[in-house]
């Protein structure tokens with residue numbers, strides 16, 4: 206765990222986490238940070254904690270000592286969001302300090318009690334409530350429900366104009382030496398933008414309508430610094446992460462980069478022959494192609510890659526009268542993440558009956574995904590030259606339809 210000074214009286218405590226599945230599902234190939242914040246006036250508040258994946262709370266208490274904060278003298282725990290990656294240390298904290306007040310929304314208060322037992326000292330806050338810590342440090346609270354649980358809120362510090370945004374404006378990706386946007390190289394900025402896409406699509410995407418409202422709410426505050434619960438701090442250009450998040454909301458509802466993702470699977474290489482052909486057509490047309498072979502690709506990467514692409518090709522054969530299961534499961538997952546309105550094209554091989562196409566339509570319909578497919582191509586066994594012609598036609602039509610979706 207590291208301590209990073211943000212301003213007089215405000216520190217970030219940050220730790221890198223790797224080799225685990227985020228939310229028990231998402232492979233985090235490049236790790237993730239958990240950020241906690243200390244605001245010290247006459248009184249001391251800790252905004253979100255970190256769970257015990259790195260010897261926390263012991264490492265947390267040690268590092269607090271290094272910035273002259275005695276954990277026993279922390280007055281307020283500001284719980285922006287009760288998800289245990291931020292609040293999981295409260296139980297240990299209670300063992301060393303029995304005189305503190307938890308500050309949170311009414312929905313979080315209920316969760317604090319059900320997760321960590323009856324708490325007497327909870328101060329429930331509503332929109333605009335304030336907490337004066339002294340020495341110019343004044344916090345205000347701004348609920349942003351369903352970003353990403355119902356309990357979530359922003360905490361804003363008016364002296365330094367810092368927004369502690371918790372999961373909002375977060376990104377995957379561990380931080381090494383650089384923690385602020387102005388310290389980062391262009392490569393690091395790009396890295397965190399990509400990791401932001403992966404984080405958003407995996408964790409926040411389902412809640413895109415509420416994220417839009419939260420962006421609006423943050424724009425109403427006078428912000429110099431955005432300090433999220435995961436990922437870098439934005440102090441040079443906090444507008445960047447706000448506009449990135451606005452764009453990510455648009456990816457959720459069908460727009461994307463000028464890229465095509467081919468989401469495919471093949472048992473004996475028949476559909477793969479057509480995938481290889483599609484790739485040559487797309488390369489000829491100058492498109493960036495992301496090829497995701499299922500089930501070899503991680504779910505995290507699959508969701509993120511489809512999410513950010515303006516066009517999608519599904520390539521899968523028939524298997525037991527339905528679609529090849531790993532591809533069908535991937536599309537179900539995209540449906541759960543509410544990735545809607547993509548323009549798409551599908552082709553695949555079958556032996557005698559077909560059935561993949563019917564299941565695909567059923568999944569798209571049931572999940573209300575509203576994907577707009579150009580005419581699908583099914584071929585018997587290996588693809589023949591007339592099948593390749595139809596596939597090429599489908600791709601060219603897809604590229605045409607993609608034009609309005611590319612941002």
Ligand SMILES: Cc1cc2nc3c(=O)[nH]c(=O)nc-3n(C[C@H](O)[C@H](O)[C@H](O)COP(=O)(O)O)c2cc1C
Nearest residue numbers: 471472473474475476522525526555556557558559
């Ligand atoms: C386990 C298994 C189940 C299959 N079920 C069906 C089926 O229900 N209907 C059908 O038309 N073809 C079925 N097939 C045939 C495949 O769709 C066909 O072999 C196709 O060419 C496979 O394409 P691929 O090599 O890209 O996987 C099945 C094949 C396998 C191996």
